[in-house]
Amino acid sequence: MSDPAFSLCVYCGSKPGNQEAFTQSAIQVGTWIGQHGGQLVYGGGRNGLMGTVAEATMLAGGRVIGVIPRALVEKEWARTECTELHIVETMHERKQMMAEKADAFIALPGGIGTFEEFYEVWTWRQLGYHNKPIGLLNLNGYYDSMLSFLNAVVAHEFMGSWQMDLIRTESDPQKLLPRLIQEAGLPTPFLSQAI
Ligand code: AMP
Numbered sequence: 001m002s003d004p005a006f007s008l009c010v011y012c013g014s015k016p017g018n019q020e021a022f023t024q025s026a027i028q029v030g031t032w033i034g035q036h037g038g039q040l041v042y043g044g045g046r047n048g049l050m051g052t053v054a055e056a057t058m059l060a061g062g063r064v065i066g067v068i069p070r071a072l073v074e075k076e077w078a079r080t081e082c083t084e085l086h087i088v089e090t091m092h093e094r095k096q097m098m099a100e101k102a103d104a105f106i107a108l109p110g111g112i113g114t115f116e117e118f119y120e121v122w123t124w125r126q127l128g129y130h131n132k133p134i135g136l137l138n139l140n141g142y143y144d145s146m147l148s149f150l151n152a153v154v155a156h157e158f159m160g161s162w163q164m165d166l167i168r169t170e171s172d173p174q175k176l177l178p179r180l181i182q183e184a185g186l187p188t189p190f191l192s193q194a195i
Pocket of ligand 1: 012015
């Protein structure tokens, strides 16, 4: 198998959420990765949107790298048929490995695990630990209230607008995904069809 065209780390809920649209967006993201010769890096489980995005990627012919702490193998129902499944000892190792293997990051709707991972790569970026693009899929306004709060943080001068400029926010995965790959400096032969 040839090397993947890009490696995208997806953070998303270990639950499906209460709208079919969340699952559909996870399918869209996974399918897009697979159809464009990419590789998914994710938490390695079968539950919720995480499982959906992995299954869609594989169905579309993409590689899937799962990284899961040993203690969560049963709880998150590790996806043993990933192209590569890495069982690590700690959550820190998981996040470190996921971040190292990715060219870009995207957060889909999710809960506090998703937020934690998204905020971590964002804070690492603001500190200059990496320079990889970070996207937030604001599907059906799921993240509107979080974005309002973050704008309030800027207004209260606890961060600058430059920090907000480090993340890309879109409601449509078909717009967000090519943009992240482009910003990662990778070839984007698909760009003219997508935007
Ligand atoms: P959630 O968005 O809460 O459904 O969690 C999504 C994923 O984030 C799951 O795979 C969790 O194992 C993972 N997660 C939960 N807590 C943390 C954490 N502190 N650091 C990194 N990942 C976490």
